[in-house]
Each structure stands twice: as C-alpha cells, then as structure tokens.
Amino acid sequence: MDQYTFLYLAVLVIAIAAYLGRQRRRNDRHAADLRESIESGLAEPPSLHPSIDPLLCIGSGSCVAACPEEALGIVDGKAVLKNASACIGHGACHAACPMQAIQLVFGTEKRGVDIPNISPEFESNVPGIFIAGELGGMGLIRKATEQGRQAVEALRKRKAGAWEHDVVIVGCGPAGLSAGLSSMQHRLRYKLIEQEQTLGGTVYHYPRNKIAMTAPVQLALVGRVKFGEVQKESLLAFWSDVVAKTGVQIAFNERMESIERSGDGFLVRTSQGTYPTRSVLLAMGRRGTPRKLDIPGEESAKVVYRLTDAAQYARMAVLVVGGGDSALESAIAVAAEPGTEVTLSHRGGAFSRVKQRNRLALEAAQQAGRVRVLLDSAVRFIEPHSVGIEHDGSLHTYRNDAVIVCAGGLLPTPFLQELGIQFETKFGTS
Structure with a gap:
C-alpha cells in the first residue's frame, strides 16, 4: 500500500x-x-x-x-x-x-379525534350547514382553499329565500377567505367573520419559518396562484394584498356564539350581532375558541391568546397567564428578548404535566431575575398600563404593556353536536 x-x-x-x-x-x-x-x-x-x-x-x-x-x-x-x-x-x-x-x-390508536361527517359537496348532515378546511379534517392549505371554493359552489345552488344573507362564513383562514372570494364572484350576500384580530387562521400562528404549499391553488377573482415553498410571512402578505385588491369584507374580532334553525335557514348570533342567513359555512380551525379570563379590560388590544413572535415584546412589561407548556414556553421566549419584564401567573400551586426541559428553563430564567413567577394567583383586571393580580392574600398592581393568555381553548365539537351535526371518531386514520 x-x-x-x-x-x-x-x-x-x-x-x-x-x-x-x-x-x-x-x-x-x-x-x-x-x-x-x-x-x-x-x-x-x-x-x-x-x-x-x-x-x-x-x-x-x-x-x-x-x-x-x-x-x-x-x-x-x-x-x-x-x-x-x-x-x-x-x-x-x-x-x-x-x-x-x-x-x-387524525387521532391515534389510544386517542380518537372527532371529525364531522360531510358530503362530497362539504354539506353536513344538517341541510344548509357546510364545513370546510381544518374543522372538516383538512389542514393542508391548498386543499382547505379548494374546499372553501367548492363549498360556495354547492351552497349557492340552494333555494333562495327572504334572507338577509345567502351565507355566513365563520373563520378567515385559507378555507374561509377562499369562500369569501367565491361569494363575491357569485354576487352572494355574505358575511365573513373572524374571532381574532388577524387574517390567516391557524397559519397566522405558525412559527417564523418555511411552510410547504407545493401545488397551485385556484382563488375566485384572483385565478390560479402557484406557490413552491413559501414563508408564513410571505403567504400572509399575499393574502393581505388579495383582500386589499378585491375588497372582500371581513369582520374581525367577531366571535360566533350560536346558530339557531329558523324556518329553512338559520340565525347566526355573534359577539356583534345577529344575522339571518340561508346557509352557514363553518371554516374555523379545530383548536377552538381561546378560553377567556372573563375579567375587566380583557377586550383590550394588548391581550392575545398565543405567542406568535417574541421579538415584538422587546423592552416591554409582559404578563403571561397559564400553567401549561405553552405558557412556560411563551414566558421563557419573551424573557430572552432585550429589556423585557416578564410575569407568569398560574392559578395552581405547581406546574404539572409540563416538559422537564421547560420546567428547568423556567427555573433558570426565574433565578436569573428574568421572570417573576406567581403561583396560586389570579388576574383580576387589565388596564392600559397595568394589571391587577391577586396572590399572597392581597391584590397587587404591576406595570404592564402586553398580556399573553395561554389557558387553552374551547373546542367547537360539543356546540356542533348540539346542532345535530354527526361526527366520526378517527383513531389514526385520514
């Protein structure tokens, strides 16, 4: 060799x-x-x-x-x-x-997930109520977008009546926005509501990184749109541009509260009003409505229910509420930003069912003085520049610029079952 x-x-x-x-x-x-x-x-x-x-x-x-x-x-x-x-x-x-x-x-062998039964036209077993997107079992952006378009194609064929609206669309993610554009194209009288302050639904809460959108999508009034791999921010910017150019009307910060049968149509009650409609298209996500604190001041614009970008809280006094992994991770992430003052409030006396990694990271942040942890505490009020938290037997006021509530969500399944919508439980199947 x-x-x-x-x-x-x-x-x-x-x-x-x-x-x-x-x-x-x-x-x-x-x-x-x-x-x-x-x-x-x-x-x-x-x-x-x-x-x-x-x-x-x-x-x-x-x-x-x-x-x-x-x-x-x-x-x-x-x-x-x-x-x-x-x-x-x-x-x-x-x-x-x-x-x-x-x-x-959806689901696993041990834990089933309920998926509503819908027809090939995306109509549930309750005539007039349509379901598209993530709630109906389709989380992929391109397919949810197509479902929203096809659902409107189907529901517009229903017999017209003396209704204020032809359709009320609940949720403004990919399926809901696509449905809104299709409703405009077909000159339907529509109402598109979104419980949050932002466009995009679940996509808005994706991390700052690439997501895959590997096939073209067809949007009414826009045409064929082709994406390869596109960052979340670019996708949201594209949708915002679509809204601006088409003029599709979206009612933000409006939460659906109930749907009642009225003759051959429905009454949709929201946090802002009541809308008689011929059809309803449910295009909200499966993560449900965020669980609220039900305290004075919670309607403030500085209150959010998920952490999207920790960097936006630099040099701010931030309150995080909750005792699960999402709360700990939010507090830790925000505390890592320069100049932040972070308080974590939890009703319980300890953090149970959280990852050991998060527990240790929180302890390190607490010892370094980056996070103030208040156990056995309850937030009592939110004001423009402060919050009131009860702990140690008395009410304390803290300086505050932002509140992140990580208290879980109220899933829509029980509400839909009350309407008579039937579900199938998936145990690790598509």
Whole structure:
C-alpha cells in the first residue's frame, strides 16, 4: 500500500467516523426528546399529524428538515414524531418525504379525534350547514382553499329565500377567505367573520419559518396562484394584498356564539350581532375558541391568546397567564428578548404535566431575575398600563404593556353536536 492510498483511506475512515458520530448524537438527542414527551404525557398529537410507515421510511431526514416546529426526529434510522404537542399539521413533512412514507391522520390508536361527517359537496348532515378546511379534517392549505371554493359552489345552488344573507362564513383562514372570494364572484350576500384580530387562521400562528404549499391553488377573482415553498410571512402578505385588491369584507374580532334553525335557514348570533342567513359555512380551525379570563379590560388590544413572535415584546412589561407548556414556553421566549419584564401567573400551586426541559428553563430564567413567577394567583383586571393580580392574600398592581393568555381553548365539537351535526371518531386514520 503506497502512502497516497493510505492517506486516502485514513481520510475516508475519519470522514465515516465523523458522520457516524453525528448520526449517533442526533439519534440520542431525538430519542431523549421522545422519552421526555412520553414521560410528560404529551405524546398524543392534538390535531392532524404525520403517521410514518417504518417499512417505507429510509431515514433520510427530509421530513425532519422540513418541519419548522422540530416535531420530528430520527431514532434508530427511522423518522418518529418525537414532539407531538408541537405538531400543527401543515403537512410540510408529507410533501418532503421522498418515499411517500408519511400519511397525515387524525387521532391515534389510544386517542380518537372527532371529525364531522360531510358530503362530497362539504354539506353536513344538517341541510344548509357546510364545513370546510381544518374543522372538516383538512389542514393542508391548498386543499382547505379548494374546499372553501367548492363549498360556495354547492351552497349557492340552494333555494333562495327572504334572507338577509345567502351565507355566513365563520373563520378567515385559507378555507374561509377562499369562500369569501367565491361569494363575491357569485354576487352572494355574505358575511365573513373572524374571532381574532388577524387574517390567516391557524397559519397566522405558525412559527417564523418555511411552510410547504407545493401545488397551485385556484382563488375566485384572483385565478390560479402557484406557490413552491413559501414563508408564513410571505403567504400572509399575499393574502393581505388579495383582500386589499378585491375588497372582500371581513369582520374581525367577531366571535360566533350560536346558530339557531329558523324556518329553512338559520340565525347566526355573534359577539356583534345577529344575522339571518340561508346557509352557514363553518371554516374555523379545530383548536377552538381561546378560553377567556372573563375579567375587566380583557377586550383590550394588548391581550392575545398565543405567542406568535417574541421579538415584538422587546423592552416591554409582559404578563403571561397559564400553567401549561405553552405558557412556560411563551414566558421563557419573551424573557430572552432585550429589556423585557416578564410575569407568569398560574392559578395552581405547581406546574404539572409540563416538559422537564421547560420546567428547568423556567427555573433558570426565574433565578436569573428574568421572570417573576406567581403561583396560586389570579388576574383580576387589565388596564392600559397595568394589571391587577391577586396572590399572597392581597391584590397587587404591576406595570404592564402586553398580556399573553395561554389557558387553552374551547373546542367547537360539543356546540356542533348540539346542532345535530354527526361526527366520526378517527383513531389514526385520514
């Protein structure tokens, strides 16, 4: 063996050893994340999520790289959902898999998820109530958009009546916005309501990273729109531009409260009014309406119910309310921004069912003086520049610029069942 061959082999062995070392460290890290998720009771995904076929998976890691929430990992050479609670079901992993080893499903063998029964025209078993998008089992943006358009095509064929509106559309994510544009195109009398202050529905709450939109979508009044991989911010900017150019009317900060049958139509009651309508199109997400504190001042614009971008809270006094992982993660993220003053208020005496990693990170932030933790506490009022929190037997007032409430959500399933809408429970099926 000459010296050049020896050097070549030595370099090759070193490269292979380095590669295997990286793979082993990645495997150990992802396996530890999976164990932590299981031990914390957070291994059950809340919504649409990937199911990986180990016989097809080659462990390429394409799905891991495509997931902005870092919900996927590689363990023993196969992809796994290592952080199920972080998965938001946008399907980037499904599109990235080179072997088609990923199927997007609802529920698991242990935990079922209720999906409403709808016809091919997206009408529920209650005539006149249509369902499109995530609530109906479709979290993929391009398909939700198409469902919104097709649902309007179907509902406009219903017999006209003496109604103020032809359709009330609930939710302004991809399905709802598409439905609003289609309603304009067909000159329907429509009302499009959105309970939050922003356009985009679930997409608005995606992390700042790429999402996959790998096929063209057809939007009424706009035409065929082709996206490859597009960042959340670019997609929201595109939709905002569509709203500005088309003039589609959206009632923000208007929450649906009830739907009542009235003759051959419905009365939709919201936080702002009552709307008689021939049809209803439900296009809201599955995460439900945020659970409110029901205290004075909560209607303030400085109150939000999810953390979207921690950087926007730099140099602000921020109150985070809640005792779950989302509350801890929000407090930790905001506390890392320069000049922040963070208070975390929790009704309970301890943080239960949270990841050990979050618990340790919060303790570190608390010891460093970046987060004030108030256990056994309750927020009593919110004012423009302060908040009132009861703890230690008395009411205390703290300086405040923003409030993030992480108290969970009220799922729409019971409400829809009261209307007579039938559901099928999915146990790990699409």
